[in-house]
Amino acid sequence: MTSQNTLSQLDALEAEAIHIVREVVAQMERPALLFSGGKDSIVLLHIALKAFAPARLPMPVVHIDTGHNFPEVLDYRDRIVEQYDLQLVVGSVQAAIDKGTVREEPNGSRNRIQTPVLLETIESNRFDACMGGARRDEEKARAKERVFSFRDEFGQWDPRNQRPELWSLYNGRVHQGESIRVFPLSNWTELDIWDYVASREIEVPSIYLAHERDVFHRGGMWMAANEFCQPREDEMIERRTVRYRTVGDATLTAAVLSDADTVDKIIAETAATRLTERGATRGDDRVSEAAMEDRKKEGYF
Template identity: 65%
Template sequence: MTTDAIELPDHPASGDAPPQVDNLDALESEAIHIFREVAGEFDRPVILFSGGKDSTVLVHLALKAFWPAPVPFPLLHVDTGHNFGEVIDFRDELVARHDLRLVVASVQDYIDDGRLQERPDGTRNPLQTTPLLDGISENRFDAVFGGGRRDEERARAKERIFSLRNAFGQWDPRRQRPELWNLYNGRHRPGEHVRVFPLSNWTELDIWRYIQREKIELPQIYFAHRREVFQRDGMWLTSGPWGGPRDGEEPVEKTVRYRTVGDGSCTGAVESEAYTVDDVIAEVAASRLTERGATRADDRMSEAAMEDRKREGYF
């Protein structure tokens, strides 16, 4: 065959810009690839679900990854008993709407039977580790999806997308595996499991832009509303079954919203007029603090608070 018979592809002129790939499309594609990779590599995956924005985006991505088939694994919620009522209602509604299976590990059950004791400060976030690890072990989950992102906190920035945990559920940064060319190593010994973070490369702003694009519903606690709050350690907390206000903490009514949700005793609100997703995107774009740095007291216990808890088995 002569070269005259070969049709060469057209090439853009040297001055033409290469085609642009939408950032959200690229992030979505990566996350869906990770979900499918785990479904092919592992026997009993589970999605850790709190009802918050990140875990809700995870469920949305899982639904897309396996549509029209159902999501092939359940959700696991570690319920501290100090969750916001709006979030628990949203959790139950979402599970029912998509016909998902929910496994609940209850901190309150562990307190009631003496396996755990209440902390003097009333916060239950540090008490989640034992119910989480027991829930993983009892259900023989070998891959656990979480909504952690690298932009949230320095310990999470160290973690790979596939994060190996030993037989005690502990994380060792020295056992991190390279992840080149989107190749993920899910090998693990009996008793070990892998934590998987499909949103690792997303930012808080990416999450909100994706929520906007996909029209994902969230608990109304994420948007501005009137609420009675009191100030403690520079944060606006709300009263609830976790206690407060204490002496000298005067309740006031303010227009606030929550950037993240968790144990009510250590999750603060921010003053905000962001009533819509568009408003929240504008607010987040102008912020210089991550949601955890701004509103989570449990991350302020020490410089290495999150890393210490991750070493013990926390997410």
């Protein structure tokens, strides 16, 4: 006979994530939460707000702004920051380019050069822990990482030097200059994220729902035609019904053909797919088999 007190899959994942978030605040002096307006960071913020309700979120939210954002996502970010009276810290890639501390790449993508901006933002604000919405099912390098991921004084990650996490005991001890990256959603899947969004009735940016958009085909992916990304001579703009499974730098984040214009339809579509959202729509992860791991070793989240 099943106990009536048995937690559902989502309740168990939520309880684990709330425990991790509270551990961060209990152990660390200056924690922060990364919030871009993407679906994973939305769920993480919802969980963090729930962990400390009815009190105000006891940490700032951080966005590393590449300057190549989808407007729907930025509008959502700003509205949520105002709604919950959050302290927003923005690390600007454009400002770093203007100062000459980073150099824009020839292909126009700012994905790789956001890493030094993230590290500078962490250092200047003296954050000793940063929480993010990364999940282990996204990519092979993420699957290697612990929930509490130690970073040295240069912000770098060594996959061969990670701390044990037996019995969900987390070690947040760091020396001055060192920090911890924390992933409370490590054990979630993309389907779990959408099930949670549906069950908790969480609003997401409209870009995640199917809509008509001008796109062109490049490298097996549907790229949006916008101010940051334009078709080449041999690429034709088409009007297609698409949605985004993940959002990031608009120069290399692709859409997928879809008619899923509700969260319930997204759940059905996600349950049937066999390709992760990063594998399907992120050009930066197609550079090499080790692209993500190489960036994480440099300090990428």
